[in-house]
Every structure is written in C-alpha cells, then in structure tokens.
Amino acid sequence: MGLGQTEGCALIVAGVGCRKGVSPEAVMAALAQASAEHQVSFAFMATAPFKADEPALLEAATRLGMAFVVVAQADFDAAAARTLTHSALSSKHAGSPSVSEASALAALGEASRLIAPRMVVGDITVAFATSGDKI
Numbered sequence: 001m002g003l004g005q006t007e008g009c010a011l012i013v014a015g016v017g018c019r020k021g022v023s024p025e026a027v028m029a030a031l032a033q034a035s036a037e038h039q040v041s042f043a044f045m046a047t048a049p050f051k052a053d054e055p056a057l058l059e060a061a062t063r064l065g066m067a068f069v070v071v072a073q074a075d076f077d078a079a080a081a082r083t084l085t086h087s088a089l090s091s092k093h094a095g096s097p098s099v100s101e102a103s104a105l106a107a108l109g110e111a112s113r114l115i116a117p118r119m120v121v122g123d124i125t126v127a128f129a130t131s132g133d134k135i
C-alpha cells in the first residue's frame with residue numbers, strides 16, 4: 001500500500017511541478033484551479049527529488065495544512081513510463097516526460113493511476129493520481 005492508504009479507500013494526491021522561483025500563492029492558486037476543474041479533493045502534495053528545495057511548494061503545503069512528500073528517485077523514475085503527458089522539454093530538463101504526473105504516481109505506488117493528464121497553470125503543473133478505483 002502507498003503512503004496514507006487505508007484498505008478500501010481511495011486516496012488522491014496532487015503531483016506538482018513548477019519553474020524555479022514561483023510563489024506559494026501561485027502554487028495554491030494552481031492547486032485550487034486544478035482541483036475545481038477535476039472536481040477532486042486531495043490529501044497531500046508530492047513532487048520530484050530535484051524540486052525538494054523549492055520553497056514555494058513546502059510553503060503552499062504548510063499553508064494548506066497538508067503533507068508535502070518528495071518521492072524517492074527510483075519511484076519517480078519508474079513512474080515516468082506511466083505518465084499520460086510526454087513533454088520533450090520536461091524529459092530534457094527533468095528526465096521525466098511529466099514531473100507532476102510522475103510525482104503523483106510515484107507517491108501512491110505501482111497500483112496508482114492518473115485521474116487526468118496534467119494541468120498547466122502559468123509556471124506550475126498539477127496532476128492528480130488516485131490509489132483506488134473510486135474517486
């Protein structure tokens with residue numbers, strides 16, 4: 001079972017990618033917009049190892065009162081094959097076709113699935129993954 005899962009309950013995570021130097025307010029606005037668009041609530045945020053020191057991500061999670069998970073590199077790499085989006089720019093700079101999608105999938109484990117392709121909001125990408133069949 002992935003992080004925070006309980007048997008029989010679906011868990012939703014927001015995978016987040018961003019350009020360096022974004023603001024916490026921009027991250028929170030992107031999360032709110034993506035959550036409204038996909039009509040989901042999420043339990044925590046996740047990102048790639050190379051984004052671990054991006055202050056806006058941790059600050060946004062803190063303000064939202066939720067966990068901020070930096071996924072393991074091996075899990076991030078393995079999840080890349082399951083992304084729906086394949087960005088050449090992301091592959092070149094991050095080694096993954098979609099930072100937000102791979103982060104969300106990696107956070108919930110091999111049985112997770114994306115709810116939809118990533119959503120781009122300004123300099124931030126958001127993707128939601130779930131651990132179960134029902135959302």
